[in-house]
Each structure stands twice: as C-alpha cells, then as structure tokens.
Amino acid sequence: MTQLVTAFxxxxxxxxxxxxxxxxxxxxxxxxxxxxxxxxxxxxxxxxYIVTCNHxxxxxxxxxxxxxxxxxxxxxxxxxAYNDIALLKxxxxxxxxxxxxxxxxxxxxxxxxxxxxxxNRAQPTATTGIVTNPDSSIRQWRGTAMDNVIATDAKLNxxxxxxxxxxxxxKLIGINTAYVWSRGIAIPANKVRAIADRLMNGGEVKxxxxxxxxxxxxxxxxxxxxxxxxxxxxxxxxxxxxxxPASKARLxxxxxxxKFNGSEVRDFYDLxxxxxxxxxxxxxxxxxxxxxxxxxxxxxxxxxxxxxEEND
Numbered sequence: 037m038t039q040l041v042t043a044f045x046x047x048x049x050x051x052x053x054x055x056x057x058x059x060x061x062x063x064x065x066x067x068x069x070x071x072x073x074x075x076x077x078x079x080x081x082x083x084x085y086i087v088t089c090n091h092x093x094x095x096x097x098x099x100x101x102x103x104x105x106x107x108x109x110x111x112x113x114x115x116x117a118y119n120d121i122a123l124l125k126x127x128x129x130x131x132x133x134x135x136x137x138x139x140x141x142x143x144x145x146x147x148x149x150x151x152x153x154x155x156n157r158a159q160p161t162a163t164t165g166i167v168t169n170p171d172s173s174i175r176q177w178r179g180t181a182m183d184n185v186i187a188t189d190a191k192l193n194x195x196x197x198x199x200x201x202x203x204x205x206x207k208l209i210g211i212n213t214a215y216v217w218s219r220g221i222a223i224p225a226n227k228v229r230a231i232a233d234r235l236m237n238g239g240e241v242k243x244x245x246x247x248x249x250x251x252x253x254x255x256x257x258x259x260x261x262x263x264x265x266x267x268x269x270x271x272x273x274x275x276x277x278x279x280x281p282a283s284k285a286r287l288x289x290x291x292x293x294x295k296f297n298g299s300e301v302r303d304f305y306d307l308x309x310x311x312x313x314x315x316x317x318x319x320x321x322x323x324x325x326x327x328x329x330x331x332x333x334x335x336x337x338x339x340x341x342x343x344x345e346e347n348d
Contacts, residue, residue: 057149057206058162063132066103067156068110068124068198070096074154076199077101077124078211080232084128087232088198089213090115093122101126102156114235118243118308120182120213121228122198123235134200137207139186139224142170147204148188150212150220154195165190165220174216181305186210186222196220244311245340246287246348247280248273252303253292255325263330269302270294270325285335287324294330295323307348311337 068077068088075092079085086101093099093112101110101124108126115122146167153160165188172187186201192215201210201222210222231241253272260267270292276282293301296310297320316339323332 054149054162054164057202057204058151058160061134061149061151061200061202061206062153062158062160063103064134065151065153065160065199066101066131067153068092069100069102069154069156070094071098072096074195075197076152076154076160076195076212078198078200078208079131079133081133082129084126084130085113085232085236086110086124086126086131087211087228088122088124089211090117090120090122091213092198099124103131103153104156104158106130107156114240116231116235116241118241119223119227119231121211121223121231123232134202135207136225136229137203137205137209139170139209139226142167142186142209142224144168144170146170148190148209149202149204149206150188150190150192150196150199150222151202152193152196152199152212160199161193163190163192163196163220168219172219172221174214174221175305181308182213182221182223183309184224184227185213186224188220188222189218190220191215192220242313242316242339243308244313244315244337245280246282246311246335246337247277248282248287248348249275250293250304250307250348255292255294259325259328262328263325265294265325265330267294267300267302271301271304271307273324281335281337285322285333287322287333287335288326291324291326291331293322293324295321297321311348313339 064079066077068075072094077086077088099110110124110126113123151160169187173183214221250271
C-alpha cells in the first residue's frame with residue numbers, strides 16, 4: 037500500500053509540475069493567423085518581437101497574433117525560408133518573453149514539451165515526449181532538406197508549427213516546424229536566436245544562387261572508374277536560367293555536378309547546403325562530369341534572398 041501511495045504521489049507531482057509549466061508558458065505563446073493558415077508564435081522579448089515558422093505566413097502580408105482576448109496586428113520583419121524561420125513585430129510589452137536554453141547541450145532521452153495555440157485560446161495545447169536525436173536531418177520535406185534539427189517523439193498536430201519546444205524547466209530549446217516519419221522536428225533554439233537577432237538588427241538572410249534546376253542521378257561504376265572518382269551519384273542540371281551565374285560560367289544542361297567549392301555533391305540536397313553566404317560574389321570552383329569527363333569550371337554565385345523558391 038505504501039508503494040502505491042508513493043507511486044501516486046510521484047505521478048501527481050509530475051502531473052502538477054507539467055500543468056504548472058504549461059500555464060506559465062501560456063503567457064509567452066501566441067496564435068499566428070494569416071489569410072491562408074494558422075500557426076503558433078513565441079515571444080522573444082519585451083519589444084514585441086515574435087518568432088514563428090516561415091511556412092505559417094503562407095505569403096501573406098496581413099498577420100494577426102493573439103493570446104486569448106488579446107489580438108493584435110503584427111508586421112513581418114524578415115524571414116529565412118531555408119531554415120523556416122520568420123520574425124514578427126507587435127506592440128511592445130504586450131506579452132511575456134520566453135527564456136532560452138542552450139540547445140547545443142541537448143541529450144537523447146531528455147524530456148520535452150511541445151506547445152501550440154493556433155486558435156487563440158487562453159491556454160495552449162501541449163504534447164510531451166523525449167529527444168530521439170538532438171542533431172538530426174530530414175530529406176524530401178517540402179522539396180528541400182533541413183540539417184541540424186531536433187527530432188523528438190512528441191506528436192505535433194496541425195497548428196503546432198512555430199510553437200515552442202521546451203525542456204523540463206520551461207526554457208526554449210527549439211521551434212517546432214514539422215511532423216514527419218512519426219517524429220516531431222524542431223529548429224534548435226541557438227539557431228533561432230542567431231537568425232532572429234540578425235533580422236532584428238536589420239540584416240537579411242541570403243543564400244547563394246546559381247540559376248539551375250537539378251536532380252540526383254546515378255553514376256555507373258564504369259563511368260566513375262573512367263573518370264577517376266569515387267561517387268555513385270551526382271546531380272544533373274536540367275535547365276539553366278539565361279544570364280544566371282551558371283550560364284555565365286558555361287554550366288550546361290546535362291552536366292553532372294560532382295563537387296562544389298571543394299566538397300562532394302552526391303544528391304539533390306547537398307548543393308543547397310553549400311550555397312552559403314560565404315560564396316556570394318566569389319569565384320568558386322565547381323566540377324562536373326561532361327561527356328563522362330571531369331571538367332573544372334569557375335562560377336560566381338549571386339545573392340538571392342531566401343523567399344521560398346526551390347531552384348538553386
């Protein structure tokens with residue numbers, strides 16, 4: 037009997053602590069409504085800045101944020117579509133800022149709480165789980181890929197996008213962005229803070245741009261041996277925009293890119309990771325297979341704001 041009472045007390049203690057945590061965090065979570073979709077946002081500071089997922093905004097300019105009876109218009113400050121982060125600005129001092137944790141110190145098995153409030157209620161909804169991978173990658177998601185993301189087994193329902201993923205102390209460890217393969221995916225808090233700080237300070241998040249469309253193709257063992265490379269796949273160029281950096285570098289339809297800026301390119305998702313700001317307006321080496329022969333070219337990528345378009 038004593039053991040049953042003790043177990044009950046432990047469970048009740050956990051239950052009460054979780055409920056109190058949700059209640060306290062409700063003041064830092066807002067609904068984010070655009071013309072086409074509903075999602076959640078997290079209050080960053082007392083100046084009225086709110087972070088959410090870029091895909092929640094659905095290309096709309098008119099955004100409202102709310103918390104129960106409090107509903108206000110918000111302005112879009114900026115976005116990083118590649119990392120699916122957007123920054124909003126509402127009147128300052130309306131909501132309570134959330135506290136950040138150091139997401140680089142996450143461990144597999146760590147307790148997490150995912151929260152959302154897409155329907156502007158006084159209290160958010162919540163799911164719980166554990167970290168299954170603190171440094172995961174996802175592929176074939178909205179036609180792109182995301183690296184250095186947190187995977188958990190906390191279920192994310194529609195409207196959880198942009199909401200917080202917190203640890204047992206209620207500190208932000210990530211922003212929920214997707215539910216794929218029965219796993220909740222969150223953007224790490226350290227990355228969120230770095231992007232938000234940049235956007236708050238008037239900076240823009242850009243990606244390097246080549247002006248091509250491409251896809252993964254197989255490289256036969258015989259072709260790889262003849263070319264002197266150790267790759268089974270590369271990415272074939274299917275089109276080149278006129279006047280683009282790729283066109284000026286004489287990249288052509290049918291070329292198979294196998295290396296960019298010193299790094300191997302093995303599939304469709306490798307190249308976007310290499311098209312960083314560091315190579316914008318800089319002469320960069322690219323190696324292609326052309327007629328089965330490796331050809332080295334030099335391309336100078338231009339800047340392209342991450343507006344959600346998927347071509348490179």
